Amino acid sequence: MRHTLSILLQNEAGALVRVAGLFAARSHNIDSLTVAATNDPAISQLTLVVHGDEDTLEQILRQTRKLIDVLDVITLSLVGDTVA
Amino acid sequence: MNAQPLKAEIAADHHPLAGQPMTGAEVIVQVLADEGVSVMFGYSGGAILPVYDALFRYNAEHPGEGGVEPMPLIVPANEQGAGFMAAGYARASGKVGVAVVTSGPGATNMVTPVRDSMADSVPLVVICGQVARASIGSDAFQEAPISNIMGACAKHVFLVTDPGRLEVTLRTAFEIARSGRPGPVVIDVPKDVQNAALNFRGEGRLPIPGYRARLQTVQSAHVSDAECATFFAALEQSKRPLIYAGGGLIASGASAALRAFVDDFGLPVTTTLMGLGAFDTTDSLALHMLGMHGTAYANYAVDDCDFMLTLGARFDDRVAGVPDKFAPTAKFIAQIDIDPAEIGKVKPVHWHHNGDLRLTLDRLRQYGTRHGFRPRQDGRYATWHAQIAELKRAHAMNYDRDSAMIQPYAVIEAINRITQGRAVISTGVGQHQMWAAQYFDFREPRHWLSSGSMGTMGFGLPAAIGAQFARPDAVVIDIDGDSSIRMNIGELETVTTYGLPVKVVVLNNVGDGMVRQWQKLFFKGRFASSDKSLHRKDFIKAAQADGFEWAKRLENKDELSKTIIDFLAFDGPAFLEVMIDPDAGVYPMVGPGASYAQMITGDCIASRQQVAESEAARDDMF
Ligand SMILES: Cc1ncc(C[n+]2csc(CCOP(=O)(O)OP(=O)(O)O)c2C)c(N)n1
Ligand SMILES: [Mg+2]
Numbered sequence: 196m197r198h199t200l201s202i203l204l205q206n207e208a209g210a211l212v213r214v215a216g217l218f219a220a221r222s223h224n225i226d227s228l229t230v231a232a233t234n235d236p237a238i239s240q241l242t243l244v245v246h247g248d249e250d251t252l253e254q255i256l257r258q259t260r261k262l263i264d265v266l267d268v269i270t271l272s273l274v275g276d277t278v279a
Numbered sequence: 280m281n282a283q284p285l286k287a288e289i290a291a292d293h294h295p296l297a298g299q300p301m302t303g304a305e306v307i308v309q310v311l312a313d314e315g316v317s318v319m320f321g322y323s324g325g326a327i328l329p330v331y332d333a334l335f336r337y338n339a340e341h342p343g344e345g346g347v348e349p350m351p352l353i354v355p356a357n358e359q360g361a362g363f364m365a366a367g368y369a370r371a372s373g374k375v376g377v378a379v380v381t382s383g384p385g386a387t388n389m390v391t392p393v394r395d396s397m398a399d400s401v402p403l404v405v406i407c408g409q410v411a412r413a414s415i416g417s418d419a420f421q422e423a424p425i426s427n428i429m430g431a432c433a434k435h436v437f438l439v440t441d442p443g444r445l446e447v448t449l450r451t452a453f454e455i456a457r458s459g460r461p462g463p464v465v466i467d468v469p470k471d472v473q474n475a476a477l478n479f480r481g482e483g484r485l486p487i488p489g490y491r492a493r494l495q496t497v498q499s500a501h502v503s504d505a506e507c508a509t510f511f512a513a514l515e516q517s518k519r520p521l522i523y524a525g526g527g528l529i530a531s532g533a534s535a536a537l538r539a540f541v542d543d544f545g546l547p548v549t550t551t552l553m554g555l556g557a558f559d560t561t562d563s564l565a566l567h568m569l570g571m572h573g574t575a576y577a578n579y580a581v582d583d584c585d586f587m588l589t590l591g592a593r594f595d596d597r598v599a600g601v602p603d604k605f606a607p608t609a610k611f612i613a614q615i616d617i618d619p620a621e622i623g624k625v626k627p628v629h630w631h632h633n634g635d636l637r638l639t640l641d642r643l644r645q646y647g648t649r650h651g652f653r654p655r656q657d658g659r660y661a662t663w664h665a666q667i668a669e670l671k672r673a674h675a676m677n678y679d680r681d682s683a684m685i686q687p688y689a690v691i692e693a694i695n696r697i698t699q700g701r702a703v704i705s706t707g708v709g710q711h712q713m714w715a716a717q718y719f720d721f722r723e724p725r726h727w728l729s730s731g732s733m734g735t736m737g738f739g740l741p742a743a744i745g746a747q748f749a750r751p752d753a754v755v756i757d758i759d760g761d762s763s764i765r766m767n768i769g770e771l772e773t774v775t776t777y778g779l780p781v782k783v784v785v786l787n788n789v790g791d792g793m794v795r796q797w798q799k800l801f802f803k804g805r806f807a808s809s810d811k812s813l814h815r816k817d818f819i820k821a822a823q824a825d826g827f828e829w830a831k832r833l834e835n836k837d838e839l840s841k842t843i844i845d846f847l848a849f850d851g852p853a854f855l856e857v858m859i860d861p862d863a864g865v866y867p868m869v870g871p872g873a874s875y876a877q878m879i880t881g882d883c884i885a886s887r888q889q890v891a892e893s894e895a896a897r898d899d900m901f
Contacts, residue, residue: 209427209438216430257620260489263434263487266488
C-alpha cells in the first residue's frame with residue numbers, strides 16, 4: 196500500500212536529515228520526497244511517498260512524531276494497493 | 280500546537296546576572312550551574328578549550344565550603360568513559376548526566392554512550408566542541424559531522440550556528456533530556472560560538488512547539504471512568520493476574536505508586552533487566568527478572584497468567600523473543616507507557632494508556648478502591664498466590680554448590696549477604712551481568728546500573744565511577760567480566776585519582792563466557808576468538824599499577840567468604856579478581872526463537888518439562 200505523508204518541520208539545522216535518517220534506520224524506503232517552503236519561513240513542509248502495510252506505517256508515523264523538530268504529521272491519502 | 284508557556288519562563292523574575300556581558304563559553308557554564316549541575320565528565324581538546332577555561336574560572340570564583348569546586352570536571356582515560364560516567368551518574372540519581380568533550384575524535388568517542396543512553400532512556404546532556412563555523416564542511420582538523428552522526432543515535436542534537444541562540448539551546452537541551460521518555464541530547468558548539476561576545480539573558484528557551492504540545496497531551500492524559508471500568512472488568516474476571524514492569528517504572532519515579540498498587544490489589548510482579556529494583560525483589564509477590572535469562576518461576580508465571588499489566592516495558596526480543604507465544608494464556612494484556620510508539624509495537628494489547636505511569640497507577644488504584652475492588656480482603660487470589668509461592672520454591676535459582684571450583688553465583692550470593700540488596704551494582708556485559716541480575720537482591724530503584732538494550736561491554740567501571748559521584752555514601756560495586764573490563768580498563772586509574780571507594784569485582788572465566796555459551800549451544804563448541812587463555816594480563820598488577828592498595832586474586836573456594844568480607848570492608852578503592860569455573864553457564868535460558876515453555880533450566884534448577892535442548896533454533900541475533 197502506498198501512503199503519502201505530509202510533515203510540517205521546523206527549519207532547523209539537520210532537521211531534514213533526521214527525518215530521512217529515521218526512515219532509513221527503520222528500513223523504510225522513501226519513494227519520493229519533496230521539500231517546500233511555507234508562508235512561515237521557520238517551517239517547511241515535507242511530502243513523502245512511502246509504501247508498507249498499515250501497521251508499519253502507523254509505527255513510523257509514531258516514531259516521526261517523536262522527532263523534536265516535527266510539528267505535525269498527517270497521512271494525506273492512500274493511493275492504490277500496488278507497490279511502486 | 281500552541282506551546283504551553285513553561286513555568287520557569289513565567290516565574291523567572293530576573294536572573295541576577297541578566298544583561299551581563301559573557302562569552303559563549305561563560306554562558307554555557309552559567310546555564311549548567313543554573314540547571315543544578317554539580318559534577319560533569321569530560322576530556323579537553325582544542326575545540327572545547329574556551330568552555331574548559333570558563334569552567335576553570337567559574338570553579339575558582341565560586342568555591343564552596345572548604346574550597347570545594349561547585350562543578351568539578353572529572354577526567355576519564357577515554358571520552359567513552361566520560362559518557363558512561365555521566366550515564367552512571369544519571370542512572371543512579373535520576374538527574375541529567377553531563378559530559379563535555381572536544382570535536383572530532385572526542386565527540387566520536389562519545390557515540391557509544393550516547394546510543395547506549397538512548398536505548399536505555401537515560402537523560403544526558405553532551406556538549407561537544409566543533410570547529411569554527413567558517414571551517415565546517417572543509418575537512419578541517421578534528422572535524423566530524425557530529426550532528427549527522429549523533430542525530431541518528433540521540434534523542435536530539437543541536438548544532439549551534441547562531442550565537443544568539445546558544446543560551447536558550449542549552450536550557451532547552453536539559454528540558455528535552457529529562458522530559459517525556461528521557462534520553463541523551465547532544466549540543467555541538469563551534470569554537471567561534473564559544474568565543475562570541477554575548478549578553479546573558481538568564482531566561483528563555485527555544486520554541487519547540489510540536490514536542491511540547493505532544494508532551495503536554497501525554498502528561499495530562501487522564502484515564503477516563505469508562506477506561507478504568509474496562510480495566511477493572513477484565514481484572515475482576517482474572518484469577519491469575521501478573522504485572523510485567525520495565526525500566527519506564529524507574530524512569531518515571533513510579534516505584535512507590537507500584538508498591539501501593541500491589542499492597543492494595545495483590546498482583547505479583549516480575550520485572551525486566553531494566554526494571555530491577557522498581558519493586559523490592561525480596562517481597563513475597565516479587566518474581567525477580569523474566570525473559571531470556573529470567574528466573575524459571577517468573578517465566579512460568581508469565582506462561583500461567585491470564586491477565587498481564589505491562590508497565591513501562593516494551594516486549595523486546597530478550598523478553599518476548601516470540602511475541603505470539605509470550606504470555607500465551609493471558610486473555611487480557613494492558614499496557615501503560617509514556618511513549619506512544621511503544622504501545623502495541625510488538626504485541627497487540629487489549630487496553631492501553633499513553634501517559635505518566637505514576638499518575639496512571641494512582642488513578643487506577645483509587646478507582647478500583649472506590650469501586651469496591653478488594654482482592655486482598657475477599658481472598659480471590661489466594662490460590663494464585665499459593666501457586667506463585669510454589670513456583671518460587673520448586674523452581675528456585677540454584678547451582679552446583681558442591682563443585683570444587685568457585686562458582687560465580689556463590690560470589691554474588693556472598694556479596695549480597697553483606698550488602699543485603701542496598702548496594703549500587705554496575706556491570707559489564709556477558710554472563711557475569713546475568714548472574715548479577717539473577718543473584719543480587721534489589722530493594723530500591725536506581726541500584727542496578729547495566730547496559731540493557733545496547734549491551735555495551737565496558738560499561739561497568741565508568742558507570743560505577745559516575746554512580747559514586749551521585750551517591751558518595753553508597754557502596755558501589757562494579758561486577759565485571761575479564762573481557763568487559765578490558766574495554767575501559769584505563770578508568771581504573773580514574774577511580775584512584777579521585778579517591779573513590781568503588782569496589783571492582785572481576786569474575787574471570789578466562790574469556791568471553793557468554794560468547795562461549797552460545798558457541799557451545801549453536802556452533803558445536805568451536806570457541807572462535809572467545810578463549811583468552813593465551814592472554815597475559817595480570818589484573819592484580821594492573822590494578823596496583825593504577826593505585827589500588829587493595830587488589831587481590833581469589834582462587835581458593837575456602838577463602839571466598841573471608842575474602843569478600845575483607846574486600847567490602849576496605850575503606851577505599853578495592854579490586855577483587857575471582858577465578859571462577861570457566862564452564863559455569865547462565866541458566867535458565869530461553870533460547871532465541873524459543874518459547875518460555877521450552878526454557879532450558881540447566882542441571883540445578885527444576886524444569887516443568889523435559890525439553891530437547893537442541894530444539895532452540897539457531898539465530899544470528901546476539
Ligand atoms: C562492545 C561490545 N563488543 C562485543 C559484544 C559481544 N559480547 C557480548 S558478551 C561478550 C563476552 C563478554 O565477556 P566477559 O566480559 O568476560 O563476560 P563473561 O560473559 O565472560 O562473564 C561479548 C564479546 C558486546 N556486548 N559489546
Ligand atoms: Mg569472561
